[in-house]
Amino acid sequence: MTGTIYSGINNIYRVLGDDGKYYECRIKGKILKDDEDAYNPLAPGDKVEFFESDDSKGLITSRLPRRNRFARWNKKRESWQVIAANMDSLLAVISAALPPFRPRFVDRVLIAAMQGGVQPAVLLNKVDQGVEGWVEKRLADWESLGIRVFRTSAETGAGLDELKSFAEGKTTALFGPSGVGKSTILNRLIPGIDLTTGEISEKHQRGRHVTNFGRLLDAPWGGRLVDTPGVREILVNGIDPVDLPGWFSEFEKYNESCSFSPCSHRHEPDCGVRAAVEDGLIHQDRYENYIRIREELEEKDRW
Numbered sequence: 001m002t003g004t005i006y007s008g009i010n011n012i013y014r015v016l017g018d019d020g021k022y023y024e025c026r027i028k029g030k031i032l033k034d035d036e037d038a039y040n041p042l043a044p045g046d047k048v049e050f051f052e053s054d055d056s057k058g059l060i061t062s063r064l065p066r067r068n069r070f071a072r073w074n075k076k077r078e079s080w081q082v083i084a085a086n087m088d089s090l091l092a093v094i095s096a097a098l099p100p101f102r103p104r105f106v107d108r109v110l111i112a113a114m115q116g117g118v119q120p121a122v123l124l125n126k127v128d129q130g131v132e133g134w135v136e137k138r139l140a141d142w143e144s145l146g147i148r149v150f151r152t153s154a155e156t157g158a159g160l161d162e163l164k165s166f167a168e169g170k171t172t173a174l175f176g177p178s179g180v181g182k183s184t185i186l187n188r189l190i191p192g193i194d195l196t197t198g199e200i201s202e203k204h205q206r207g208r209h210v211t212n213f214g215r216l217l218d219a220p221w222g223g224r225l226v227d228t229p230g231v232r233e234i235l236v237n238g239i240d241p242v243d244l245p246g247w248f249s250e251f252e253k254y255n256e257s258c259s260f261s262p263c264s265h266r267h268e269p270d271c272g273v274r275a276a277v278e279d280g281l282i283h284q285d286r287y288e289n290y291i292r293i294r295e296e297l298e299e300k301d302r303w
């Protein structure tokens with residue numbers, strides 16, 4: 001039978017079988033034959049083949065090919081952690097003020113999503129806290145790049161209907177640091193799931209997400225949402241530094257005026273991208289983030 005991974009704790013996976021029943025599954029022989037570069041074999045959204053071994057229990061024999069995946073680089077393990085698979089889009093969730101708006105975090109999430117073949121979008125929550133001008137400018141910049149931006153308040157309910165219509169009939173993952181209001185949004189969108197919310201200390205946060213495994217949630221209005229563990233940092237990896245400009249789509253039309261090819265858009269004379277930054281045609285902060293990520297990628301040979 002085939003089924004979909006909903007969650008996983010201590011190598012036991014909750015699988016919704018195509019017969020509409022849930023199964024508690026383990027991996028047959030503990031190891032899944034796998035051609036991926038990640039340390040976790042399964043993530044929420046994965047499709048698997050399994051057979052029933054006991055009443056409502058099963059053994060997973062293989063993972064079906066993924067349509068896409070969202071993964072983060074784990075520096076300590078020097079490997080990828082797949083956070084979710086087979087989604088229609090991934091929302092980089094951030095808050096307007098508390099915790100502070102972190103556009104550079106979002107830029108990284110956007111790259112990681114696109115790298116895994118996932119369509120990214122941005123969700124600014126807590127708009128009831130007030131959205132400062134510089135925040136609005138950065139949001140408008142993403143919009144000009146064709147990235148959908150949602151502005152919500154899980155507190156007042158503002159923007160949630162729009163989010164719901166976007167997510168209807170789709171699988172949408174929510175990813176962001178803890179404290180931005182992911183659980184509160186999910187509770188509002190799926191009444192009755194009662195996710196724990198509130199200021200959770202780093203220590204407790206670790207306790208709460210022992211397995212570091214997200215969860216697929218069925219919405220009563222027809223759609224699936226993916227809750228993911230709160231993550232503070234995300235590293236860009238798996239990109240040749242020379243190719244990084246390609247991930248900043250706004251650079252493209254200014255590339256042609258660079259006198260060097262390829263151009264790193266840093267020290268080269270007559271650089272079209274730098275000129276565009278100076279003329280305010282490319283957002284300064286995006287450019288600076290590009291430089292930062294590029295330096296990180298060049299720092300050492302990661303691959």
Ligand code: GDP
Pocket residue numbers: 125126127128129152153154155156177178179180181182183184185196197198199230
């Ligand atoms: P998570 O860690 O991303 O799941 O964040 P939570 O959902 O636990 O929310 C963290 C805190 O922010 C809680 O105290 C929530 O009540 C609060 N919160 C969530 N959404 C909003 C919002 O839209 N506006 C305001 N002002 N507070 C919010």
Ligand code: ZN
Pocket residue numbers: 255258259263264265266268270271272273274
């Ligand atoms: Zn250049």
